[in-house]
Amino acid sequence: EAGVAQSPRYKIIEKRQSVAFWCNPISGHATLYWYQQILGQGPKLLIQFQNNGVVDDSQLPKDRFSAERLKGVDSTLKIQPAKLEDSAVYLCASSLKPGTNTGELFFGEGSRLTVL
Amino acid sequence: AQSVTQPDIHITVSEGASLELRCNYSYGATPYLFWYVQSPGQGLQLLLKYFSGDTLVQGIKGFEAEFKRSQSSFNLRKPSVHWSDAAEYFCAFNTNAGKSTFGDGTTLTVKP
Numbered sequence: 001e002a003g004v005a006q007s008p009r010y011k012i013i014e015k016r017q018s019v020a021f022w023c024n025p026i027s028g029h030a031t032l033y034w035y036q037q038i039l040g041q042g043p044k045l046l047i048q049f050q051n052n053g054v055v056d057d058s059q060l061p062k063d064r065f066s067a068e069r070l071k072g073v074d075s076t077l078k079i080q081p082a083k084l085e086d087s088a089v090y091l092c093a094s095s096l097k098p099g100t101n102t103g104e105l106f107f108g109e110g111s112r113l114t115v116l
Numbered sequence: 117a118q119s120v121t122q123p124d125i126h127i128t129v130s131e132g133a134s135l136e137l138r139c140n141y142s143y144g145a146t147p148y149l150f151w152y153v154q155s156p157g158q159g160l161q162l163l164l165k166y167f168s169g170d171t172l173v174q175g176i177k178g179f180e181a182e183f184k185r186s187q188s189s190f191n192l193r194k195p196s197v198h199w200s201d202a203a204e205y206f207c208a209f210n211t212n213a214g215k216s217t218f219g220d221g222t223t224l225t226v227k228p
Contacts, residue, residue, distance in 0.1 A: 096216025107159030
């Protein structure tokens, strides 16, 4: 079974520029997550989708971050304009049935963003 | 507030020695508990999970973890560490609503 696909793996931009990350979850997984992982810290949830609806975006900095999951499959996370503190790895994960005994997350390899 | 605490930021063990990584959680009910491992430049991979029943759970790569409700802990153990176990380890829990909370991780170094 194919895993969670993310692209690009690496991106370097200047501050105030924009960037977009793409994620394709495991087939059949209705729940998709975007996490931000800053060096030395654990993943922090940015947004959680159930199909194409947002379940939780309380930690998403909405003045600069946006995310969408059209058609309930793949998803795009955008940052505009980027700040230095946005330098991090952006992890996409999917889950079959969160909140159940099959609720573990399956992660992609991440997209590493460096903002100069 | 819901949280996960991993008290040890960095642990170094010798190859062949035993390992225990600590994890404590704060949540109003019994959560679904997980341990994930992250190798450099990679995403997180599930090691094991606890939902109910036997409080000692077995995972991949020879890892096990024990859930102790009275201590709100879910410590990860391995009887004999291999050099390939060097990585970062994250404890996490899910609520019934499917919200996942992660600790800040413990970095494991294995000495030859």
